[in-house]
Amino acid sequence: MNALSARGAASSALLDPAESVLKARPLRSWEAAQKEAVRVLFAGLHRDWSAEWVPVRETVSMLADVEVVEPEGTLVLAGDEVASWSFAEAPRRAGASLPDSLPRSARDASQAALQALADRMFAFDLATSATAPVAPAVAPAVVRAAWADWLQRLGKLLGGFALQMQPPKGAPGTSVPSDPWSGVLCVRWNWCGGVWSLGLPHAVVTALLGSQATKKAVPAAPAQRLPKARLDQALAGERVALRVMLDGVELNLGQLQELRLDDVIPLQHLLDAPALVIGTDGTPVCRGWLGQSDGRIAIELAVQATPNPNTHPLKEKTP
Incomplete structure (x- = not known):
């Protein structure tokens, strides 16, 4: 009798009260309106980032079809307060070969995202451009800047929570939601031809919804968008040739035949008249006054304050 009771207790699936307290977990889920609020946040993030970095094409829409679902235990997370991202390349690029003979599926997800x-x-291969005899310098730098800005925008939206690449299932230190009531959300949308996935633990979703409620309660004034770099720094490496045009002179054939070395030919251009500064394509840029600086002929650029172009600004001043 005692043996049967012992075997029955051992095979029972019920937990005793103490063990139930230790293994109990809160049931967490999100309403459709809350999922929609999260979807709107990441749709706006993708739209703003694409507007600054991704070129507009007629066949590609700037609007992302963002999907917010509960993964129901299929999502691998790095921690309870760590958002995990992953990127799946488009099938058309999955079979492409690499210089190191490794398939794209074996690469780091960040490298796959950079290539996408x-x-x-720019429609070019980062791996090929790195080994080319004359590798392009601008395009890879712009791609990496866009990638860094993308991660920075994600981190800013997460409000201080860590953002890491999604670890593989079974990796040390990872946790897998064991049931559909964990409160974890998975956000997916098309990104540069592939699929971007973002796993959000319950704490991260709570913070996102709280920040959105605060923004709605106290609308902030639209912040002025600053440029990513100063204009003079961005254009420091570009060279533009300018030409200074003076009023010329017309000579007849007889005068040309009588010209000798050391002859002085006066131009029609007056000394106190501004010269015209034009670009290499003949487009007028501005006007300038002839002068000298450090033993060289110089041009003093000035905005014309009067309709008379033959009056130097200094001559307009009355003593």
Whole structure:
């Protein structure tokens, strides 16, 4: 009798009260309106980032079809307060070969995302350009800047929570939601031809919804968008040739035949008249006054304050 009771207790699936307290977990889920609020946040993030970095094409829409679902235990997370991202390349690029003979599926997800971004922005291969005899310097730098800005925008939206690449299932230190009531949300949308996935633990979703409620309660004034770099720094490496045009002189054939060395030919251009500064294509840029600086002929650029172009600004001043 005692043996049967012992075997029955051992085979029972019920937990005793103490063990139930230790293994109990809160049931967490989100309403459709809350999922929609999360979807709107990441749709706006993708739209703003694409407007600054991704070139507009007629066949590609700037609007992302963002999907917010509960993964129901299929999502691998790095921690309870760590958002995990992953990127799946488009099938058309999955079989492409690499210089190191490794398939794209074996690469780091960030490298796959960088290559997809390079395809979308400039339609070139990062691995091939790195080994080319004359590798392009601008395009890879722009791609990496866009990638860094993308991660920075995600981190800013997460409000201080860590953002890491999604670890593989079974990796040390990872946790897998064991039931559909964990409160974890998975956000997915098309990104540069592939699929971007973002796993959000319950704490991260709570913070996102709280920040959105605060923004709605106290609408902030639209912040002025600053440029990513100063204009003079961005254009420091570009060279533009300018030409200074003076009023010329017309000579007849007889005068040309009588010209000798050391002859002085006066031009029609007056000394106190501004010269015209034009670009190499003949487009007028501005006007300037002839002068000298450090032993060289110089041009003093000035905005014309009067309709008379033959009056130097200094001559307009009355003593």
